[in-house]
Amino acid sequence: MHTLSPPYSNAISYLHRGPDPTFRVVPTRITVKCGYGFESASFSQGFGSTRTDWQSACAILSSKVDSQNEDSTTPAAAGENIAAVNGHKSAETDLNLVHVGGEKTLPPKPLTISDLSPAPMHGSQLRVAYQGVPGAYSEAAAGKAYPNGEAIPCDQFEVAFQAVELWIADRAVLPVENSLGGSIHRNYDLLLRHRLHIVGEVQLPVHHCLLALPGVRSEYLTRVISHPQALAQCEHTLTKLGLNVAREAVDDTAGAAEFVASNNLRDTAAIASARAAELYGLEILADGIQDDANNVTRFVMLAREPIIPRTDRPFKTSIVFAHDKGTSVLFKVLSAFAFRNISLTKIESRPHRNHPIRIVDDDKNEGTAKHFEYMFYVDFEASMAEVRAQNALAEVQEFTSFLRVLGSYPMDMTPWSPSTSSSSSRGD
Numbered sequence: 001m002h003t004l005s006p007p008y009s010n011a012i013s014y015l016h017r018g019p020d021p022t023f024r025v026v027p028t029r030i031t032v033k034c035g036y037g038f039e040s041a042s043f044s045q046g047f048g049s050t051r052t053d054w055q056s057a058c059a060i061l062s063s064k065v066d067s068q069n070e071d072s073t074t075p076a077a078a079g080e081n082i083a084a085v086n087g088h089k090s091a092e093t094d095l096n097l098v099h100v101g102g103e104k105t106l107p108p109k110p111l112t113i114s115d116l117s118p119a120p121m122h123g124s125q126l127r128v129a130y131q132g133v134p135g136a137y138s139e140a141a142a143g144k145a146y147p148n149g150e151a152i153p154c155d156q157f158e159v160a161f162q163a164v165e166l167w168i169a170d171r172a173v174l175p176v177e178n179s180l181g182g183s184i185h186r187n188y189d190l191l192l193r194h195r196l197h198i199v200g201e202v203q204l205p206v207h208h209c210l211l212a213l214p215g216v217r218s219e220y221l222t223r224v225i226s227h228p229q230a231l232a233q234c235e236h237t238l239t240k241l242g243l244n245v246a247r248e249a250v251d252d253t254a255g256a257a258e259f260v261a262s263n264n265l266r267d268t269a270a271i272a273s274a275r276a277a278e279l280y281g282l283e284i285l286a287d288g289i290q291d292d293a294n295n296v297t298r299f300v301m302l303a304r305e306p307i308i309p310r311t312d313r314p315f316k317t318s319i320v321f322a323h324d325k326g327t328s329v330l331f332k333v334l335s336a337f338a339f340r341n342i343s344l345t346k347i348e349s350r351p352h353r354n355h356p357i358r359i360v361d362d363d364k365n366e367g368t369a370k371h372f373e374y375m376f377y378v379d380f381e382a383s384m385a386e387v388r389a390q391n392a393l394a395e396v397q398e399f400t401s402f403l404r405v406l407g408s409y410p411m412d413m414t415p416w417s418p419s420t421s422s423s424s425s426r427g428d
């Protein structure tokens with residue numbers, strides 16, 4: 001027998017917790033304040049300055065703070081308001097962007113595992129960890145989720161989880177699925193391994209560009225590099241553009257752009273955002289190269305504490321469960337939702353790492369069946385504050401040997417605006 005972890009074990013316990021003071025309703029207009037740190041700010045403040053604060057507060061990176069960081073509080077960095085989606089800005093301000101190889105400095109390096117050490121004291125601005133470097137879609141998602149937050153780049157998903165657990169960051173914003181490329185399995189596995197709670201979701205239209213050094217034409221290219229999800233999302237368009245060249249996976253899209261720029265690679269293009277092109281001084285060879293204009297990535301917001309579920313707006317709840325009798329209980333579990341008219345929005349299975357295989361010897365001596373065991377992740381459209389959701393989970397609990405509520409959180413109801421321009425190529 002197992003119990004649901006608080007605060008989902010009973011409705012009363014929600015009420016005894018104070019509301020999450022930092023939770024914000026996602027605005028309908030996506031606004032990211034650009035101007036990154038060292039050059040243009042993360043969200044509301046010079047990224048570099050706050051990162052530097054963080055570094056000194058932690059006293060863990062002091063030996064690594066490079067001298068570039070020192071002029072991070074340039075007036076241009078301080079709070080220029082720019083409406084942007086994936087770097088498609090509509091503002092007029094001079095971003096004072098980074099030019100690789102020029103006099104401007106490079107953006108900060110992402111956190112690595114070795115940078116993580118316990119708990120800094122810091123001010124009240126919410127620190128939002130994301131995976132990638134500035135210009136990554138995850139950074140834009142962090143900006144959409146927490147418009148006044150300070151974005152903290154991390155080199156791996158695992159580091160973003162740990163940054164929150166160790167109080168280096170207050171939230172993490174991480175991708176879990178894309179409408180074309182499917183689930184980001186690594187984050188499903190990490191959700192289970194770590195004890196963070198899902199406190200919100202954001203859906204970000206992802207508009208990919210093919211980026212190369214200025215003057216490079218597409219016929220010079222022998223290689224396209226990007227995040228594996230971005231390569232998958234652009235697979236057919238690349239072929240249509242005649243780019244039957246090597247495709248190589250790297251950690252994130254903006255990192256690919258930075259790599260092309262900093263290594264002066266004239267035979268390599270990166271798939272990344274228009275904002276990454278600006279940050280790293282690359283040109284856009286082709287715009288809107290995702291295979292479908294409706295290319296959306298769903299991110300979850302993670303925190304150390306859950307939020308109090310409510311019923312005054314649409315909520316979603318994410319759970320993970322397993323059963324030692326394997327998939328045979330799946331139908332029963334799902335019927336607990338069907339009987340209560342609760343829609344499922346997602347179901348995902350992952351290997352059950354602790355018991356990956358169940359061996360069943362056949363009574364008739366015909367051999368041994370080897371069943372793979374799974375962890376099932378389910379998202380359903382109801383709040384844990386609703387009685388029907390509590391009853392459904394009470395029933396699910398009967399059928400499962402393991403059940404955890406990952407979070408009950410407001411759905412992203414931002415009005416839909418698909419990615420605008422379709423694929424166009426300049427280089428061929």
Ligand SMILES: O=C(O)C(=O)C[C@]1(C(=O)O)C=C[C@@H](O)C=C1
Nearest residue numbers: 136137138175227229252253297
């Ligand atoms: O590489 C990036 O820019 C990311 O933010 C990562 C990521 C992903 O993991 O799916 C996020 C959104 C896009 O779907 C492509 C890549």
